[in-house]
Amino acid sequence: MMLIKLQHSCRNILSALPNLTAITEAKSAAIRITEMIDRQQAIDTEDKKGKALSYVRGEIEFSGVYFNYPSRPDTPILQGLNLRISPGKTTGLVGGSGSGKSTIISLLQRFYDPIEGDISLDGHKIKKLHLKWLRSQMGLVNQEPILFATTIKENILFGKEGATMEEVEKAAKAANGHDFIIKLPDAYETQVGQFGLQLSGGQKQRIAIARALIRDPKVLLLDEATSALDSQSERVVQEALDHASMGRTAIVIAHRLSTIRMANRIVVLQQGRVIESGTHEELMQMTDGEGGEYYKMVQLQQLATLNDVANTPSKKTGGRSSYRKGTAPQSPFNMISSAAATPVMYPFSPAFSRSSAPLSAPYSVQYEESYESDDGHFTKEAYRAPSQLRLLKMNAPEWGRALLGCIGAIGSGAVQPINAYCVGAVISVYFRPDKSSIQSHTRVYSFVFIGLAVFNFFTNLLQHYNFAVMGEKLTRRIREKLLDKLMTFEIGWFDQDENTSAAICARLSTEANMVRSLVGDRMSLLAQAFFAATFAYTLGLFLTWKLALVMMAAQPLLIGSFYARSVLMKSMSGKAQKAQREGSQLASEAVINHRTITAFSSQKRIVGLFKATLEGPRKESIRQSWYAGVGLCSSQFLAAASTALAYWYGGKLLSQGEISPEKLFQAFLALLFTAYTIAEAGSMTKDISRGSNAVGSVFAILDRNTEINPDHSSAIDAIRTQITGHVELKRVFFAYPSRPDQLIFRGLSLKISAGTTVALVGQSGCGKSTITGLIERFYDPDKGSVYIDDRDIKDYNLRSLRKSIALVSQEPTLFAGTIYENIAYGKENAKESEIRKAAVLANAHEFISGMNDGYETQCGQRGVQLSGGQKQRIAIARAILKNPKIMLLDEATSALDTVSESAVQEALEKMMVGRTCIVVAHRLSTIQKATSIAVIKDGIVAEQGSHSDLLSIGKNGSYYSLVKLQGGNSPYR
Template sequence: MNVAIFVGCYMVAFIMLWRLAIVGFPFAVLLVIPGLMYGRGLIGIARKIREEYNKAGTIAEQAISSIRTVYAFVGETKTIAEFSAALQGSVKLGLKQGLAKGLAIGSNGVVFATWSFMAYYGSRMVMYQGAKGGTVFIVGAAIAMGGLALGASLSNLKYFSEACSAGERIMEVIRRVPKIDSDNLEGEIMEKFSGSVEFKHVEFAYPSRPETMILKDFSLTIPSGKTVALVGGSGSGKSTVIALLQRFYDPLGGEILLGGVAIDKLQVKWLRSQMGLVSQEPALFATTIKENILFGKEDATMEEIIEAAKASNAHNFICQLPQGYDTQVGERGVQMSGGQKQRIAIARAIIKAPQILLLDEATSALDSESERVVQEAIDQASIGRTTIVIAHRLSTIRNADLIAVFQNGQVIEIGSHDELIENQNGHYTSLVHLQQTEKEKNPEEANSTLPTCASSSITNMDINNTSSRRLSLFSGSSSANSFSQNRAPLAGVSVVEDQEKLPVPSFRRLLALNLPEWKQAMMGCSCAILFGAVQPVYAFSLGSMISVYFLTNHDEIKEKTKIYALCFLGLSVFSFLINVGQHYNFAYMGEYLTKRIRERMLSKILTFEVGWLDQDENSSGAICSRLAKDANVVRSLVGDRMALVVQTISAVTIAFTMGLVIAWRLALVMIAVQPIIIVCFYARRVLLKSMSQKAIKAQEESSKLAAEAVSNLRTITAFSSQDRILKMLDKAQEGPRRESIRQSWFAGIGLGTSTSLTTCTWALDFWYGGKLISHGYITAKALFETFMILVSTGRVIADAGSMTSDLAKGSDAVGSVFAILDRYTR
């Protein structure tokens, strides 16, 4: 759009007065400089600020996620001191950003200098070249408008180049064909598969650590229908065996046989369909229990789902949930207890009727009673299947047909429990004795069973566990970078007894926090008031300059041209200096307010009881997001928005006063229709802004699903669920797609209407102004001056009005900040 404006403006200028257009072209290039400065310099500084804040955010993240340790060692004061010191770097960069922003926006004053030259050269063309005054003005306006549009477009070049770069990376991923391609339908499909597995002299090292051999000359035979347990120390290669069997990797040497056929000769999708995987921390998706079980077999009937749930000891507790199989499990299954998640995962694994069941420490993360229930489900699911078990607790594998003991990537012992325990000097015997000794030292932990024994009692316990999680869809997980993520609103959250209500936001109280920076506040507001006067004075000079071109006396033209040219030049310098002062001082206020709020918030949070921090909505990720996002929104509210409000009030007051003094009759009419112009400009900005925001919001569900799929890639690959995920993603995008089309229609109609109404109001102004001139109430000079002053003011008011959504967002952030600062520790 901006490039089209630039081309259109210069076409008009060349057609109407090509000499002036050629001479004015270098000045249009000067107008590009602010756009380049804003596009490159400011975005670079903003990136550095995010990187610098990451250091402080990491300190807060670590402290909150390890809050019990912080409290135990009375480390609150040290944490706050480190956090405060880390924030200082982002404050310094924020001041640089304010200065750079002032320089960039102040450089827009070049447009005034352009008019200074246009006034001088245009007057000479009127006097000596016979050019018409109106033509000269139109060409000058076209050159100035085109240059500003080109500068605005160049500020977006960085985003365009980043989009091209991102697009190229996306295409590389799309075009990439993996070495082990699950979509490749080539390969053998065995009609009859007994379930036997054999590893022959396998050598393997992970691609990320090629120098470290995980399996060395590894050989193991697993008979069909037998249960084989793999035990050994951490890093001995147990989980690697399962990964190789599922063909997540190919061995560097040796071969793996399934039913006597090398697995690299088999179709990958068929191979994985013969296996059911249950891992230590089962990956459940943020959908219903039913949908999670269907990941095992997409076309399963409800009867098959229930049978699988019964086989995994999950049916009873599912039926006692309010929505039964339609109960949402939450992100990563956060609404389910550990035992419930494992049983759902087992149901998902066995619904596909796999020939081989893979259990990777499936009970090691559970308490004793939950482990007993899950182990019963595993024993039942293992009947008639080849089962490979990786176990941490050796008591769970006593009944295995074979136990293979791993050490340094090799099997050093193999046999049943009774056979291995007979060897008193054996490695397996040592492991058994070691675990028995640990149990004797920690009898409470060993006997930490729940006060119920029956399966139905366990079910009730699980339901209570679920309800105690408050059925929140917000993930309690956190990561080192979670503080930089946007805080999503909680969906489906049940009412919590101790849920605090956000206090009514108080802007006066917020300013009180900024009291130490009162000097910068006074200087910043003074600069904003003075800058507010720039636009009306510029408009007045522009309107006056038009009338100069229609004078007949050359000496008078020269004299007045000199005055207005110097006026434009003075405005250029004045605007530059005032902008630098305004943005630097407001940046100073905002940065130190942000630092103060973050310090006080963290200091207050570190006094709260652990129970508050244990709530899902108060996870370390959510709190760090509030520290990063809310404080930043408040800074924008006090800095940028406050400056714009002061600037707008100043501009409107001065403009209306000047208009009424110059031509009060015309000014009254123009002020009366001013709301229409304001609404038009406001509608343009808000429609475009809301389209962008709604598009982002509409994509949140799709983005969340995609992120969940990537984080659970191993599970999706193991169950060959790629097509199911893609269908879910496509379904999630149906709503956003329809909303986007609907919004586009509304935006198009709105933008077209606003442009039309703006032109109509201008036509009314000139019609009425012409009537006033014909009756001798005003002069043509007064008409141009009043028109230019009040029309430009309408745009200023609309710019300020378009920030109402930002003010609402800022108000919510202020309430969120004071909700923490005002909370009493219980």
């Protein structure tokens, strides 16, 4: 019995060895985690040291400041900057892209510390001040507004913890956001979506401004705070900001010089130094014959149209004919954006939350079940696991490895019964009276055991290696298919809450990897258990069929307990995965938006929200642990009970003389060890069941048919047919799939002749960007059609059509690669000379060449290593490289400084020759030379004609009102 116990103990130890892999992986992960936790921060947000001033005047001074970003230590940004900002005054910062304007704000908020020099607030070095207190005295509005995937109210509350609803509404009114918010279905409780994708650019910006104003800051930092707003909203918000700046120190970064004309002081930066400083009037007088830098910028931005406004008669005069279309019935949602925003991940997204309406069925990839939990009623995501046959078909190229793995499994399965047979024989040897016979027999069996060990080593290696390779290759194949499939989905699918970037990344990395457990691990376990059971049952029946039948009869109970446990774990894994995805999404947003979190000292708030998202997985894990414990306990009990039954019945047969001791031990051990093998296989069912549900979600994507197929083989090839670029929208009705009851277009018709330039204007959210989205066929109209060259775009092969269309969005999207690679995305197999030529035309070559690595400079995730203007010029170069027939420019120059904008606008105008160009603009100066201007209002084209034709309509005209709004604020009339 001692021998059996020892061998049993050894088996338990060996069965635990595979877990060493998980332990090693956990230790490796723990090392990385602890390194991050133990890392000493250069700028510690939680540092309790530092002084908090009892009163803040707001005097800021930069003294001999030198700085370059840690990621680019050889590229100087600020070079001995000396700058004094008077308290309670507004200071405007102007200069070329990359001149250091935004860097000044980053240093002031202590996102970084200068390499040399000092920055002081009211005479106190900011390094000596309490960091959280310092940041609490500042309100920041960035050029690219960052919102979190929560409600509008919660986003505004990021500016001030514990603020009342009255304060939230007051801040929203001050930012001109209250009116559009209360028109949303859930008002301030409206979910903004990941990265604020449910709102337009102007709406996001106004919420960001409200977030800054609610904290009543002593220092207001505005980095292009009104750049995304339409003319009317810009005027009202600018007035609100001017009012908010009174009595505060305000630092305003502006490319549009009209926004800082009234500043108390304007500072012109160049190569990290102050080259000019003074009021608007003073700087305009610095002519020096040719004029100072600021004077040149103003000259470049003068609006030729404003003189037209001053001289335009109030009544319609002669000239080229224009038309004004009827107005659609007024809707409370006509001010809500359809897709004016172009978020980083989702360029054309619905304007407001879908929370009030269920997801539309065509975009669902899962079936749902309901269940009760401690927190009430929830909906659980559950996915049908793919059949083993389907997985094997996908693994067909590795059939040779499957054959070798099965051969190894046959050998491994045979080892246990043979080993048990030999152990039983050895035990009977010890009962012999002849010592020499015992020694000779034990010597023989010792060599047999050594041989079995060697044989088992090679069979296990053959088995596990080949099945592991199978699993890894299948995982890679599925990941490739999954990403390829995702790239075919329509934009509407990505608008859904469950299809965030974090959830998709989880499917690509974690869930797709679990397919290995369904192929490699499952096949290995099943093959080994099957062959072991076959050999053991055959041997047991041959030795003593009565005992074998009793033990075999008990084993279904053991197998059944493990199966029930696996089914239970599978049914519970869906909710846990969904809860964990929520936490992953929040963590992903926190990392991406860490600058905004740092600026508003919201780390504790984010951590609190993250803890709340982890509460669900924690409770679910505890619940699963109880059920898993019960399942494991029952299986262990049945295993022990079946062993006890075998002992009792074997003893009975032995006492009756029906079997010999040797056959008893041989049959008993063979069947017992087989039961352990099945039990070990059963212990893996938790991982397999979890993997089965996870892989089911992956295959749900692979099986989903996209609503807009980009690879229609029988469709027309737009490149071969050489489209000319004639575009027409005929009686288009459109609503986003997530909110079908809210129409964006109500019979919109628009004709754009080939080779002409048509500008789309209108208030923020009127649907301008939605038109470009329909032309790109990101969505299909609900009614009506979009035609290119008199063919419905549904008749074209979508990939070939999009190769003839170039898009430059308001918020440029760059990838985490080099500048060269980002430009090369515009054209497959582009030559280096073509890429450099495109960069020159986009006014990007000069700043790229000035970088240490030139075109090999890394852009960073989402282009964080570059300024807004630099990113935009690279995006424009990418579009120019494409050499398209149709160009879509959605505020393409909004992020550029004056000098760059003029040069890029000139380059774009050259590119527009002979091409169909559709320009979306808030700044009317960028579209005054357009062939035709279309005013979008109430879901239709309200007016269309040339600039002069539309102005001739007079005061009652929508375009006239827009021009008047921009002209009224301009200092250049």
